[in-house]
Amino acid sequence: MWQMVTAAGLESRLMTRLMLTHWHSRSLPTNPRITKPMHFVRLFGLVMMLVGSLIAQPALGNSAYADIYPFDLLQRSLKTQSPSERAILRGYLANEHADTAEGLFSAAWLAGHNGDIDTKIRLYQQAIEADPELTVAYINLALEHETAGRFDVARQLYDEALASAPLDGDVIRNSYFLRKNKDDNPEDAHRFLKQWEQEIGTQEYVFDFVRALDAEEDGRLQEAGELYRLTIEKDPPFEVYQRLIRLQLRLMAENELEPGIRYAVIDDILSPLQEAGDPAAFQFSGEILRDEFHSPKLALKQFQKAFEKYPTAELAETIFEQLAMRSPEESQAFLTEAAAELPGNYANELTLAWLNYHFLANPDVSRKHSLKALELAPHDSGRVSAITGYGLSLEKYGRFDEALAFYIEQQQRPYAERFQRQLGRSAVENRIEAQKFAEAAELLNRLSETGESGSDWFKYTHGLVEQARQLEMQPQPGSSDALQLPDTDEAIVRFAFGSAQVPARSRALLSNVAKVLEANEDAVLSIEGHTDMSGNGRFNFELSLDRAKAVQTYLNTHHQLPLDRLQISGHGPAFPEASNRNRGGRAENRRVELRVMPASSQAEQLADMDDGAFASDGRRAVLGQSPPQLWDLRANTKLHDFYRGRTHRFSPDNALVSSISEYVEEGGQTTNALYIYDTESGVSVGQIHEPVVIDAIAWRPDSQAIAYVTEDGFLKLYDVQQKQFLAVTRMGAVRIGGPLNWLPDGSAIIGGQHRMTSLKVFDGVTLAELRELEGVNWPHAIGISPDGRYVLAFDNKMQMSVWDVRNWQGPRQVETPMIPQQLAFHPTRPWVVLNARFEASDTTLAVMDYAAMVPISQWQDEGTFQIGLMPGNETLLAGKGDRLLAFRAPSLRLSGEVLPTTRP
CATH class of the missing domain: 2.40.10 (Thrombin, subunit H)
Structure with a gap:
């Protein structure tokens, strides 16, 4: 149950009580029924902590441990909040003091992290035999038996600890909840607690603490809060403060109190500890500010204070993450300084590896740090983290085969089965990202033999791979076998102004069309009517449909083609073939287009x-x-x-x-x-x-490759024909994606990251950064004029920024009526059409002149309409839901609604 202190929980908080009690027990009677020594020990130990404060500082490396007693090193490993420091200390104890109780305990703990449970249990037992007063060994061994369902054995171990070692609050706590929850005997649990309270005295913190945990478990929250506060008066471990604060946050949230009031309550609880310089209080305050109050700046200050008091690799990573969102340069400088304070720490090496591949485009440097972490890690859990970090530094940059070879090499080492499965998973995910789905399936089959097939990961991954293989095995496209209309370059019937009568000059064309359909019984004919822009929109749509109907009737009447093979539609002026600004263009637009289509197409x-x-x-x-x-x-x-x-x-x-x-x-x-x-x-x-969301893509102008950016800020160039990555880099040191676009000649890519204040120009082949364009605020859309002269960016301030590519001067800036999602450019005029990404304004569509820097027209509605400028350049299609609208460009005058008007 959550109320019991687990092995991980035991060793993740400040174990002042256990440390001091055990430290002094070497010179005190060991009868646990002596009631006063616990308080004496606590006071004496606090004095000793001040005298020996240097011992409590993070080690500079294994060489710094040589003159420290094994017992003191073990206590330090119990006290530290840093999992990596704990592992390093215990690795040293296991190697350098293997025959001591402390070394045996550490070796047992490491065996657990290596996945060797039998050795873990055996060594914990040996540690107890070597020192019957090593309380933490009793607790960890009992928890192992609880996990395996051997509750009687666990209870006996707790009883032995109470009989042979100085009384420890965590033994009382675990014994109580074992009896209550695992044995399902609350009465026995209460008798047990009362018995020990009578022997030890009511001033000991653990009895009120256990009752507080019990009340919270049963839903008696107000009572639990009162008991937690009573416990705080009795010099408890920091966990009590944490639980009280979590409970108070829960109660205050239910009462919908203002954030300021809620934080004042939290601050009141933690202030005495912070005034005393307790690093745990500063760190926990930072976590609350970050997670509950969403105040990253205030949280960062608390994390920094905690790091000043007691620097750890984990805190360094937390501070780095917070700084990276605000100032990449400052975050990198901090991590470099932190590394000097934490030499020989494998976790810090892992963070440095992460920095260099995930924030900076330095995969080679990243791999050096990963290998150093692999060398330093004291247990297999840390080693496998280093291995996967090494592989990711290759995979993120498209070097999948190298990463796979490294995984396979490392799998030859004698890791426990769960770590072998973890490396096996990495290999499978590698093959998926490399688009080697058959190889991924083969690796999955091997994993299934290890018992992995029952996991949710396996079921999901197996389904993904099988679906990917099915898509891959579809018949790939070859040369087009579309039916062609013979003896004509264009199958178009031209109509007179305002007329829906089939002209005599089109009869020969229609005769040839009929022959094609007669020879291909599986084909249907699409008959598509169009008009120019003269006149009323609704009239034009009806006229276009009448023209299509006239051609349909002619083919049915004169060539006996069945109506169900003659599919008609009318589009009014929505799809102009030529400009409507002159008589010749309007004549070309008054037409019916004929297109032979396979019968499988569906109207x-x-x-x-x-x-x-x-x-x-x-x-x-x-x-x-x-x-x-x-x-x-x-x-x-x-x-x-x-x-x-x-x-x-x-x-x-x-x-x-x-x-x-x-x-x-x-x-x-x-x-x-x-x-x-x-x-x-x-x-x-x-x-x-990809393991994360793909944020945006842009096609290379030759249609042979695409650039895309992931949500965590990687920019990748992918060859569609060869199915391989051509180049990979980072858009910046911040893990954020953003919009992309290509220069029309394919020489460069323009990209911008959300929340940032600049665009970057990347080489279109190598993705090397060529220049940076300052002056935007959170870019949402980037466009390049068709002639390649202008770069446009639309940002969070609802402004358009324009740079001249000839000399990269700019930006010129002007306010826009909305934040756009898409841009559509007129091919010859300096006009760009915008659609609204958000409903942050009343404008849904707009046209801007980016040369003159002025708005041309706007249209208002609700929501986001997808847009496309038709080849005739005078019609804009905009679609949303079941609506497809046609507008005249650039005026945005609504021509009409393009309806699905297909008729038999």
């Missing part, structure tokens, strides 16, 4: 437009999420279902679609992936799996 209601994307040719779009669907907008026809995805981007040549997926599986796990689909066949031609 149905348009899917949800949310998270949709439009192809640059204006014909196709990806719509919906469950699953995403590829649609031919002009035929009002669904072409394919994609597997997964929520944020879609067509490649510049429209041959491929990338879809970011952040899918929550039935088991609760999240699969983060980038899928790449072929638009002709609908099959997946690439799957990139």
Whole structure:
């Protein structure tokens, strides 16, 4: 039960009582029924702690331990809040004082961290035999038997500890809850507690503490709080303060008290300890400020005070994380200084390794620190952490085969089965990220033989790999076998102004079309009507449908083609072929387009437009999420279902679609992936799996590669054809993603990180940083003008910043009506269309002139509309939910709603 102090809990708080009691017991009678010595020992020990304060400081390395007694080193390992320092101390004791009770205890503890439970139990027993007063050995051994369900053995060990060693509060506590919860005998537990209270006296902290734990467990929260406060008056360990504060936070949250009032209560409890310089009080205060009050700056100050009092590798990592969000340079400087204070600490080496691959693009330096941590780690748990850190420093930079070779090499070492399984998991995840799904499946089969197959991780990973293999085994796209209309470059019927009558000059074309359909019984004909922009929007949509209907009727009447093979749709002026600003262009736009399509295509209601994307040719779009669907907008026809995805981007040549997926599986796990689909066949031609969310992608202008950034700030360049990473770097020292875009010639990538104040220009081949563009505040969208001259950034201040690429001058800045999600550029005019990312303003769509730095037009509605500028440059499509609207650009005058008007 949570009320019992576990082995980990016992050794993660300040063990002043145990340390002092055991230290002084060497010169005192060992009868636990002597009632006064505990308080005498406490006072005497406090004096000795002040005299020997140097011993309580972190060690400079193993050489600093040579002149310290084993007993004092063990007590220090009990006192420290640092798991890594505890492990280092016990590693030293196990190696240098193997025959002592302290060395045997330490060896037992290390055996547990190495996964060798039998050796752990045997050595704890030997430690007790070597020193029957080593209370902590009784506790750890009893807890091991409790974990295995041997409650009688555990109870006997607690009783032996009470009989042979100085009384310890944790023995009383564990004995009580063993009787109450494991034996299911509350009456016996209460008798036990009362018996020892009578023998020891009511001034001992543990009895009120146990009653407080008991009251909290039973839901008597007010009573528990009173008992915790009573316990604090009796010089308890720091855990009591922690439990009181957690309880007070719970009660105050239920009463919905103001944050200031809540923190004042917490501060009142901790202030005496902080005034006394207790590092645990400062650290816990920092954790509360960070986690409960979401005040990272105040939390950081508390963590820094704790580090000044007692520097540990864990605190160094915590401070580094807090600083990294505010000042990457300051965080790196701090960690370097901390390393000088913590030489020989394997955990600090792991943090330095993490710094160099996850914050800085220094994977080679990272691996050096990982290897140093592997050398220094005193137990297999730390060693395996070093191994996986080494592998990640390779994998994050696309060097999957090297990482796998290292995992396989390390698996040859005699690690316990659970560590072998951990390395096996790393190898499987390596193969998944490398897109080697068959190899991942083979490694999973090997893992299943170790008993791993029952774990949630295995079930999830097995399902992911099997699905990835199914996608991979789909018939890959070859050359297009689409039916062609013979003897014509364009299958278009032109109409007179305002007319829906099929002109005589089109009869030969329609005769050829009929022959194609007669020869291919599995094909259908999409007949798509269009108009120019003259006149009323609704009238034009009806006219376009009438024109399509006229062609359908002609083919049915004159060539006896059945109506169910003649699919019609009308789009009004939504898809212009030429400019409507002159007579010739308007004549070209008054048309019906004919397109032969396979019978498998489906005419149905348009899917949800949310998270949709439009192809640059204006014909196709990806719509919906469950699953995403590829649609031919002009035929009002669904072409394919994609597997997964929520944020879609067509490649510049429209041959491929990338879809970011952040899918929550039935088991609760999240699969983060980038899928790449072929638009002709609908099959997946690439799957990139990441351990974190993929934040944004941008296609290289030649459509052969993509750049993407992960939520933790890695920028990666991936070759779609070769299915391999070309380069990897970090966008910056802060673990945050952000928007991306390419210069039109492919020479460079522009990227920005959320929350930051600049953009960066990266080489389009190596991803080397070329320059930094200052002057933005949390960039949300980045655009490049089609001629490559201007870089645009839209930020959290609702402003547009513009740089001139010829000399990188800027930024010129102007206020914008919204924070955009997408940008659509006019190919020849300095106009950019924006859609609202958030409902932070009344504007839904807007057009800005980025040369003149002025707004041109706005349109108001609710929510985010996905946008696409059609090839004729005069029509903007905007979709949301089941609405697909057509606007004139740049005026944003609504032309009408593009409806799914397909009719038989």
